[in-house]
Amino acid sequence: MVLLREYRGKEILRKFGVPVPPGKVVRDAKEAEAVLRSGEIPVPCVVKAQVLAGGRGKAGFVKLTNTVEEAVAAVHGMVGKEFKGEKVREVLLTTKADIGRELYLSITLDRSSRKPLLMASPEGGVEIESLPAEKLLRLPLHPLTGLVSYEKRAVTRAFALPPAAAKDLDRILDSLWAIFEKEDAELVEINPLALVGDRLLALDAKVILEDDAMFRHADFQKEHGELSPLEQKAHDKGIAFVEIGGDIGVLANGAGLTMATLDVLYQEGGRPGIFLDLGGTDDPKKVVEAFLMMTEANPKVVFINIFGGVTRCDTVASGLVEALKQAKPGFPLVARIRGNNEKEGIQILRAAGIGSYSDLAEAARHVVALEQGRASKGGAASPPAPAIAGGAS
Ligand code: GDP
Ligand code: MN
Numbered sequence: 459m460v461l462l463r464e465y466r467g468k469e470i471l472r473k474f475g476v477p478v479p480p481g482k483v484v485r486d487a488k489e490a491e492a493v494l495r496s497g498e499i500p501v502p503c504v505v506k507a508q509v510l511a512g513g514r515g516k517a518g519f520v521k522l523t524n525t526v527e528e529a530v531a532a533v534h535g536m537v538g539k540e541f542k543g544e545k546v547r548e549v550l551l552t553t554k555a556d557i558g559r560e561l562y563l564s565i566t567l568d569r570s571s572r573k574p575l576l577m578a579s580p581e582g583g584v585e586i587e588s589l590p591a592e593k594l595l596r597l598p599l600h601p602l603t604g605l606v607s608y609e610k611r612a613v614t615r616a617f618a619l620p621p622a623a624a625k626d627l628d629r630i631l632d633s634l635w636a637i638f639e640k641e642d643a644e645l646v647e648i649n650p651l652a653l654v655g656d657r658l659l660a661l662d663a664k665v666i667l668e669d670d671a672m673f674r675h676a677d678f679q680k681e682h683g684e685l686s687p688l689e690q691k692a693h694d695k696g697i698a699f700v701e702i703g704g705d706i707g708v709l710a711n712g713a714g715l716t717m718a719t720l721d722v723l724y725q726e727g728g729r730p731g732i733f734l735d736l737g738g739t740d741d742p743k744k745v746v747e748a749f750l751m752m753t754e755a756n757p758k759v760v761f762i763n764i765f766g767g768v769t770r771c772d773t774v775a776s777g778l779v780e781a782l783k784q785a786k787p788g789f790p791l792v793a794r795i796r797g798n799n800e801k802e803g804i805q806i807l808r809a810a811g812i813g814s815y816s817d818l819a820e821a822a823r824h825v826v827a828l829e830q831g832r833a834s835k836g837g838a839a840s841p842p843a844p845a846i847a848g849g850a851s
Contacts, residue, residue: 459644460667463508465550467663470641471648474633477626478660481552483508490533493551494526501525502554505532511542512664515584519546522554555659560650561617562586563630564664565599565638567645574599574638576631578613582650604635619653626658642671688755697734697748704731705829707757707789709748711736711769719763722818728826732757736769745777746784753785759828761821762793764803771795771803779810790828794821 462470468478482499484490493499507519514520519541523529529551536546562582568575576597579589595616597609610631614624630651637646647664667675692699698713706723708730710716716735723730732755734748752760764774775795793814795803804814815821827833 460669460672461510462663462665462667463510463548464506464663465508465548467646467665468660470637470646470665471633471660471663474637474640476630476633476648476660477658478663479553479555481550483548483550484533485548486537487530487534490549490551491526491530494529499551499553501529503529504550504552504554505529505536506550506552507536507539507541507546508548508550509541509544509546511544513584514541517541555652555654555661557650557661558653558655560652561658562589562594562647562649563613563634563651564645564647564649565634565643566647568598571598574601574604574635576605576609576613576634578616580617586649599635604639605631619658620656622656623653623658630658630660637665641665642668642674644668688751692734692751695747695751697744697751698737699732699734699748699751701732701755702730704729705758706730706732706825707752707755707760708733708763709736709752709760710734710763711765711774715763715765719761719818719822722822723761723825726819726822726826728822728829731755736764736774742773742777742780745774746781749778749781750785753781753787757789759789759825760787760791761825762791762795763818763821764793764795764797766795766797766799766803770799771797772799772806775803775806778812779806782810792821792825792828794818 465481465483468481472478480499482493484493494501494503502522502524505521505523507514509519519536521532523532533549536549539546560583562577562579564577566575566577576599578595579586579593581589581593595613597612599605599609610628613631614627617627619627634646637643643665645664645666648660648662650661652659652661686701689699689701706728708716708719708723710719713735716733720730720733732752734752736745736748762778764771791812793807793812794816795807795814796816807814815824824833
């Protein structure tokens with residue numbers, strides 16, 4: 459999931475012919491003043507924090523201003539502040555529109571019906587979450603045809619627009635579908651789509667791109683820039699690696715097991731900090747690489763939780779032992795290896811001095827004890843006690 463900031467989303471809307479008011483991104487009050495004084499963005503203007511979370515309007519992170527002084531003060535008030543955990547680094551200055559009505563439009567992927575879903579409401583704006591169901595038009599779309607004319611007419615009817623705006627809407631709907639399809643989007647949302655006079659204008663944009671399709675969008679890949687240096691390195695190697703700021707490293711296979719492992723660690727009072735998803739790999743080289751990345755991140759303790767399916771336990775174990783020889787980590791390891799070729803895997807680990815738990819909660823408790831310094835650190839060479847092979851978990 460690659461969620462774009464408003465201005466990046468608006469660049470895409472513009473590229474596909476959706477009318478968007480002129481805007482300029484600035485990083486501080488001084489830059490804002492220069493842009494406003496030059497008339498590049500005239501006042502009155504709207505000052506908008508470029509953060510990923512929604513709901514800025516209600517929280518004072520979208521400000522309507524009438525003078526250069528007001529706008530500069532608004533920028534000054536936003537830069538460096540936090541909004542839902544994200545520091546504001548960029549602010550969009552955009553010309554203020556005289557809104558007649560606020561509409562809502564989006565296309566998203568509806569996973570339950572496995573179809574793109576068009577949603578439209580004549581009552582858009584900041585209260586969209588509390589909209590009664592009957593005010594929201596939901597049209598499942600055929601993935602091959604996209605929006606067809608009768609579907610577009612249904613939206614036009616629901617919006618009850620003057621003729622010029624109805625024409626705009628027709629084109630905007632085509633553009634929305636084109637973006638969804640050509641840019642491999644998971645979501646394209648315009649809220650509000652504003653009626654200004656008798657024309658339509660997209661005043662906000664939320665675009666989420668499918669990250670499995672990022673290789674087709676080199677431009678976004680390059681600018682993605684929201685990864686830590688280690689995450690970037692892992693990304694370049696095709697390893698799913700995420701740093702979230704705790705002390706436990708987690709190495710698991712598959713998104714589901716990785717998430718479940720984090721949950722159990724949290725439940726036991728631990729703070730997982732790095733997680734690395736081996737996915738379905740059965741390649742010892744990949745396991746070595748992944749483990750070396752983990753070593754670079756230098757967590758307090760590493761928990762290896764593998765369920766052998768396509769990935770065989772013995773292959774992963776061999777990869778780990780090989781990685782240990784190369785990396786010589788300074789942190790203790792706790793392993794839990796279950797599934798396909800489990801016995802062989804456990805034996806390989808044991809030969810290298812690493813014991814393996816069969817019970818997840820028990821393993822997690824030991825990991826958290828190590829993190830919190832309540833259990834003795836033996837380093838990689840000493841097996842965590844108790845080392846139990848097999849058994850029910
Ligand atoms: P969000 O709250 O993060 O979704 O930010 P939006 O960009 O959607 O802005 C929130 C609200 O600010 C909108 O629903 C509008 O009511 C208002 N707003 C945004 N841009 C303009 C504008 O150009 N003119 C006016 N009058 N209001 C605006
Ligand atoms: Mn919005």
